[in-house]
Amino acid sequence: MSSIRARLLAALLAGMTVVTLLGTYAIYVNARDAVDELFDYQLRQLALSLRDQAVHHSFAPPAETVAEDFDFVIQVWNPDGVRVYFSQPHRTLPGLAQLGYASITTPDAEWRVFATRLGESIIQVAQPMRVRNAMALNAATRVLVPAFVLLPVLSLLIWLIVGKGLSPLKKLARAVSRRGAQALDPLPVARVPEEVLPVVCALNDLLARLDAALTAQRAFVADAAHELRTPIAALQLQVQLIERAGCEEERAAATTDLKAGVRRASRAVQQLLILARQGSDAESPTLQDFDLGELARSVITGHSVLAAEKAIDLGYTGHEGEVLHLRADAAALQVLLENLVGNAIRYTQRGGRVDVAATRRPAGNIVLEVSDNGPGIPPAERERVFDRFYRGTTAEEPGSGLGLAIVRAIAERHRAKLELDDSEMGGLRVRLTFPMPEHPPASP
Structure with missing residues (x-):
């Protein structure tokens, strides 16, 4: 399991190390430029100071007069190009250079040279570049060493600061872990850091959806228990009637009523299972490409x-x-159609008419309609008929009151618009308008 604190510490330390190294290199370059300017100035001043002194025409001064740590090398050339003065004859030095500053490389070292005229002679002062580079490196090292010495201290500070910054997440985790299974009220958002607020809002949204799902589940279980109580009581009564039947005809009539009651209870249980599968908390539907017109004709058959x-x-x-x-x-749309067509047939009078149509509108979306010339549903009840177990005041046929609730659940899962209105035949028309597909199927 990776740690945000450890990753932040590693990233920050790596970044600081890289920045420190780059800064040290920049300091080294700037220090070397500054040292070059300073020593170039010293070269020039040393050469100019020799113009005012008499230079003996000897090849070199006595050895004891030259300090070993004297970095500068002095040469004097006569007008004929002959070197008449050489301060360190044991060194491999650059030859006669042009007047002014120059950088020269010899087998011995790299040199920075300044040459000026002394009457008809030329004075040349040279210094090895390694001296300058060493001083620049020393200046950069003085900055780099304290930075690396402070890295452990910075690591500790970063660890503590990051831990302090992540403390709201720990508080949030403790607040969630202390909650019981039924505690679905939203988490407080007061004084929540801006970076943690999206997490808290997402958790509150999840808690709200869980609360709604559990509330709906409790209501569904309570309604189902209430609705199943009546058919179960009727079955028990019919069983008692069979037991008390005095003749074969009474027993046969009671058995017929019992079978009808079993069918009604079985249909109610089946409708409850379908409704549970199509609820808002059900899994996402299994999508497939099919011909809605062919499905409608199959249901009609x-x-x-x-x-x-x-x-x-x-x-x-x-x-x-x-x-x-x-x-x-x-499969879900087949259940929807079977409920709509079955309801239309059940509630339409004998000799009536039920039409099923699936068409494509000019805009491209598909509309499914089931119309009949039955008694219809009063406008005042058209919203309530989608409630579970609700049966209209004009309903005469037996039923569980779950058919249209199932239809609405399936329509909502498919984001289809569900409407009830009067049909052209005088009865009820149920219309479902499906949204435009995001990726239309390829032409065969």
């Missing part, structure tokens, strides 16, 4: 027998042959 029993005209009114590519959860 599956309900044709149920429609025929009530002599209901059930059909597809979309454009035949039009391919409506949609990228969505095909």
Whole structure:
């Protein structure tokens, strides 16, 4: 497990070391330039001071008169180019150079030379460059050594400062770890550092979503328990009626009622399971490309027998042959269509009509509609019918009140717009408008 403090310490120390080295090199270059200017000035002053002195025409001064640590070398040349004075004959020195300053390299060393005229003679003063470089390096070292000596102290300071800066994260971690499973109230944002605020806001958003999901789950469980209590009680009563039946006809009638009750309870449980899978806290839908028109026709075929029993005209009114590519959860949309078509058939009077249509609008999005000529839903109740277990005041057919809740949950997961209004036939029309696909499928 990596440590933010350790990574920051390593990065800061590495950066400081690099900057110190670069600064030391810059100091060395500047110091060398300054030393060059100073020694060039000394070369010139030394050469000019010799112009006022008599120079003996001897090859070299006595050895005992030349100090060993004297870095400057003096030469005098007569007009014929003959060296008449040489302060250090044991050194390999540059020959006669041009007047003024010059940098000359010999097998012995690099030299900085200044030459000036003394009457008809030329005085030349030279100094090895190693002396200057050594002094510049010494100046840079004086800066570099204290910097590296202070690195451990800086490391400790950085470690403490970074730890102090990360303390809000530790406080946040302690605040979260101390909470119980039911403590989903938001974390306080007062006096939270700006860098930590996005983390706190994200956690508060997560806590809010968890609270909403748990609240919905509790409400769902409570509603489910309440709604299942009635069919279970009815089943128990029907079982008692079978036990108390005095003849075969009464027993057969009670058995028939029991079977119908079992079917209603089974359908209610199945609807509850579907609704739980399609809830807001469910996993993301499995998307695939399919033809919505073909899916609608398949659902119509599956309900044709149920429609025929009530002599209901059930059909597809979309454009035949039009391919409506949609990228969505095909299984979930099949459940949605089955609920809409099944509700339309159940609530439409005998001999009525139910139409299913899937079309593409000029804008490019796809619209799915299920219309009937049944009793419809009063406008005042059209919002409430999407609530779980709610059954309208005009509902006459038995049901669990979960069908349209499932339809809304599936529509929300697909970001589809769900609308209820009056159909052209006088009944109810349910319309789903799917958003434009982000990546339309390629043409076959």
